[in-house]
Amino acid sequence: MPDNLTIIPPRSGVSFLLKKGQRLKVVDLEGEQVSDFVCYNLADKGEVISSGRTIDYAETILLTKGHPLYSNRSNVMCEIVEDTVGRHDFLLTPCSADTFRIIYGHTHPHRGCFGNLCAALKDYGISPDAIPISFNIFMHVTVDGDTGKVAVLPPKSKAGDYVVLEAKMDLLVGLTACSAEMSNNYAFKPIGYQIEG
Incomplete structure:
Protein backbone atom coordinates (compact mmCIF):
# COMPACT_ATOMS: atom_id res chain seq x y z
CA MET A 1 0.00 0.00 0.00
CA PRO A 2 1.39 3.46 -0.88
CA ASP A 3 2.54 5.63 2.02
CA ASN A 4 0.40 8.48 3.40
CA LEU A 5 -2.91 7.19 2.06
CA THR A 6 -6.09 7.64 4.04
CA ILE A 7 -8.30 4.56 3.70
CA ILE A 8 -12.04 4.71 3.05
CA PRO A 9 -13.45 1.37 4.25
CA PRO A 10 -15.72 -0.60 1.89
CA ARG A 11 -19.23 0.83 1.45
CA SER A 12 -18.52 4.09 3.29
CA GLY A 13 -17.70 7.72 2.57
CA VAL A 14 -15.82 10.76 3.86
CA SER A 15 -15.69 14.52 3.40
CA PHE A 16 -12.76 16.93 3.55
CA LEU A 17 -11.49 20.28 2.27
CA LEU A 18 -9.28 20.60 -0.79
CA LYS A 19 -7.65 24.00 -1.28
CA LYS A 20 -7.03 25.67 -4.63
CA GLY A 21 -3.86 24.25 -6.16
CA GLN A 22 -3.88 21.10 -4.05
CA ARG A 23 -4.15 17.72 -5.73
CA LEU A 24 -6.33 14.82 -4.67
CA LYS A 25 -5.01 11.37 -5.54
CA VAL A 26 -7.66 8.61 -5.50
CA VAL A 27 -6.23 5.08 -5.52
CA ASP A 28 -7.96 1.78 -6.26
CA LEU A 29 -6.11 -0.33 -3.69
CA GLU A 30 -7.23 -3.81 -4.77
CA GLY A 31 -8.70 -3.28 -8.25
CA GLU A 32 -12.24 -3.04 -9.66
CA GLN A 33 -13.51 -0.62 -7.00
CA VAL A 34 -15.44 2.56 -7.83
CA SER A 35 -15.17 5.82 -5.88
CA ASP A 36 -17.93 8.44 -6.13
CA PHE A 37 -16.57 12.02 -6.10
CA VAL A 38 -18.58 15.20 -5.53
CA CYS A 39 -17.41 18.72 -4.74
CA TYR A 40 -18.76 22.12 -3.78
CA ASN A 41 -17.32 25.62 -3.88
CA LEU A 42 -16.23 26.09 -0.27
CA ALA A 43 -17.10 29.80 -0.40
CA ASP A 44 -20.60 29.21 -1.81
CA LYS A 45 -21.92 25.69 -1.53
CA GLY A 46 -24.70 26.42 -4.01
CA GLU A 47 -22.00 25.97 -6.64
CA VAL A 48 -21.55 22.25 -7.21
CA ILE A 49 -19.96 19.86 -9.69
CA SER A 50 -22.09 19.41 -12.82
CA SER A 51 -22.21 16.31 -14.99
CA GLY A 52 -24.27 18.02 -17.67
CA ARG A 53 -22.05 21.06 -18.09
CA THR A 54 -18.84 19.04 -17.95
CA ILE A 55 -19.97 16.58 -20.62
CA ASP A 56 -21.42 19.39 -22.73
CA TYR A 57 -18.17 21.37 -22.77
CA ALA A 58 -15.91 18.31 -23.17
CA GLU A 59 -18.11 16.91 -25.96
CA THR A 60 -17.46 13.41 -24.62
CA ILE A 61 -18.64 11.13 -21.83
CA LEU A 62 -15.15 9.58 -21.62
CA LEU A 63 -13.41 12.03 -19.31
CA THR A 64 -9.72 11.56 -18.58
CA LYS A 65 -6.41 13.40 -18.20
CA GLY A 66 -6.67 17.00 -19.37
CA HIS A 67 -10.42 17.34 -18.89
CA PRO A 68 -11.73 19.98 -16.47
CA LEU A 69 -14.77 19.24 -14.31
CA TYR A 70 -17.19 22.17 -14.36
CA SER A 71 -19.72 23.51 -11.87
CA ASN A 72 -23.39 24.27 -12.37
CA ARG A 73 -22.21 27.87 -12.94
CA SER A 74 -19.77 26.86 -15.71
CA ASN A 75 -16.66 27.46 -13.61
CA VAL A 76 -13.83 24.92 -13.57
CA MET A 77 -13.81 23.28 -10.15
CA CYS A 78 -10.96 20.83 -10.74
CA GLU A 79 -9.03 19.17 -13.54
CA ILE A 80 -7.98 15.58 -14.13
CA VAL A 81 -4.19 15.86 -14.27
CA GLU A 82 -3.23 12.18 -14.00
CA ASP A 83 -5.21 9.05 -14.88
CA THR A 84 -3.84 5.52 -15.16
CA VAL A 85 -7.18 3.97 -16.17
CA GLY A 86 -8.89 6.31 -18.63
CA ARG A 87 -12.41 4.97 -18.05
CA HIS A 88 -14.78 6.62 -15.58
CA ASP A 89 -18.48 7.52 -15.47
CA ILE A 126 -25.28 19.98 2.63
CA SER A 127 -28.82 18.61 2.40
CA PRO A 128 -29.69 15.36 0.58
CA ASP A 129 -31.31 17.32 -2.25
CA ALA A 130 -28.00 19.12 -2.80
CA ILE A 131 -26.09 15.90 -3.63
CA PRO A 132 -25.39 16.01 -7.40
CA ILE A 133 -24.59 13.34 -9.95
CA SER A 134 -21.15 12.16 -8.89
CA PHE A 135 -18.02 11.75 -10.96
CA ASN A 136 -17.73 7.98 -10.58
CA ILE A 137 -14.00 7.32 -10.59
CA PHE A 138 -13.07 3.93 -12.10
CA MET A 139 -16.70 3.11 -12.97
CA HIS A 140 -17.12 1.42 -16.37
CA VAL A 141 -20.39 2.35 -18.05
CA THR A 142 -21.15 1.79 -21.73
CA VAL A 143 -23.92 3.22 -23.89
CA ASP A 144 -25.18 1.26 -26.91
CA GLY A 145 -24.95 3.45 -30.00
CA ASP A 146 -28.21 2.20 -31.48
CA THR A 147 -30.55 1.68 -28.54
CA GLY A 148 -28.98 4.01 -25.97
CA LYS A 149 -29.07 1.19 -23.43
CA VAL A 150 -26.72 1.73 -20.51
CA ALA A 151 -24.64 -1.15 -19.14
CA VAL A 152 -22.54 -1.22 -15.98
CA LEU A 153 -19.46 -3.38 -16.49
CA PRO A 154 -16.59 -4.32 -14.15
CA PRO A 155 -14.12 -1.46 -13.69
CA LYS A 156 -10.98 -1.57 -15.79
CA SER A 157 -8.88 -0.43 -12.83
CA LYS A 158 -6.27 -2.75 -11.37
CA ALA A 159 -4.70 -2.64 -7.91
CA GLY A 160 -2.69 0.56 -7.58
CA ASP A 161 -4.39 2.46 -10.40
CA TYR A 162 -5.16 6.08 -9.60
CA VAL A 163 -6.58 9.42 -10.68
CA VAL A 164 -5.27 12.83 -9.63
CA LEU A 165 -7.59 15.85 -9.54
CA GLU A 166 -6.20 19.38 -9.11
CA ALA A 167 -8.47 21.90 -7.38
CA LYS A 168 -9.06 25.15 -9.26
CA MET A 169 -10.90 26.72 -6.30
CA ASP A 170 -11.25 25.92 -2.61
CA LEU A 171 -13.48 22.85 -2.45
CA LEU A 172 -15.56 20.79 -0.07
CA VAL A 173 -15.19 17.20 -1.27
CA GLY A 174 -17.26 14.07 -0.70
CA LEU A 175 -15.64 10.74 -1.60
CA THR A 176 -16.82 7.14 -1.24
CA ALA A 177 -15.85 3.52 -1.65
CA CYS A 178 -18.88 2.57 -3.75
CA SER A 179 -21.55 0.22 -2.40
CA ALA A 180 -23.22 -1.06 -5.60
CA GLU A 181 -22.65 -4.68 -6.60
CA MET A 182 -22.59 -4.27 -10.37
CA SER A 183 -20.30 -1.24 -10.23
CA ASN A 184 -17.56 -3.17 -8.39
CA ASN A 185 -17.84 -6.62 -10.02
CA TYR A 186 -19.75 -7.93 -6.99
CA ALA A 187 -17.07 -7.33 -4.37
CA PHE A 188 -16.62 -4.41 -1.99
CA LYS A 189 -13.15 -3.05 -1.35
CA PRO A 190 -11.54 0.03 0.18
CA ILE A 191 -10.41 3.18 -1.61
CA GLY A 192 -7.29 5.13 -0.72
CA TYR A 193 -6.73 8.86 -1.11
CA GLN A 194 -4.22 11.53 -0.28
CA ILE A 195 -3.98 15.29 -0.61
CA GLU A 196 -0.80 16.59 -2.25
CA GLY A 197 0.50 20.14 -2.13
Missing part, protein backbone atom coordinates in the same frame (compact mmCIF):
# COMPACT_ATOMS: atom_id res chain seq x y z
CA PHE A 90 -20.28 10.86 -15.14
CA LEU A 91 -23.76 9.68 -16.20
CA LEU A 92 -25.13 7.71 -13.25
CA THR A 93 -26.23 9.07 -9.91
CA PRO A 94 -24.75 7.82 -6.61
CA CYS A 95 -26.25 4.47 -5.62
CA SER A 96 -28.84 4.73 -2.85
CA ALA A 97 -31.26 2.68 -0.80
CA ASP A 98 -33.70 3.19 -3.67
CA THR A 99 -31.11 1.85 -6.12
CA PHE A 100 -30.84 -1.36 -4.11
CA ARG A 101 -34.63 -1.62 -3.78
CA ILE A 102 -35.47 -0.89 -7.44
CA ILE A 103 -32.55 -2.48 -9.31
CA TYR A 104 -31.45 -5.27 -6.97
CA GLY A 105 -34.73 -6.03 -5.20
CA HIS A 106 -33.27 -5.79 -1.70
CA THR A 107 -35.83 -5.73 1.09
CA HIS A 108 -33.29 -4.32 3.57
CA PRO A 109 -31.25 -2.05 1.28
CA HIS A 110 -27.87 -0.49 2.07
CA ARG A 111 -27.92 3.31 2.16
CA GLY A 112 -25.36 3.34 -0.67
CA CYS A 113 -23.04 6.12 -1.77
CA PHE A 114 -25.89 8.63 -1.65
CA GLY A 115 -26.55 7.90 2.01
CA ASN A 116 -22.84 7.86 2.79
CA LEU A 117 -22.35 11.23 1.07
CA CYS A 118 -25.36 12.67 2.92
CA ALA A 119 -23.87 11.58 6.26
CA ALA A 120 -20.35 12.76 5.40
CA LEU A 121 -21.47 16.20 4.18
CA LYS A 122 -24.24 16.89 6.71
CA ASP A 123 -22.00 18.80 9.11
CA TYR A 124 -21.14 21.21 6.29
CA GLY A 125 -24.81 22.07 5.78
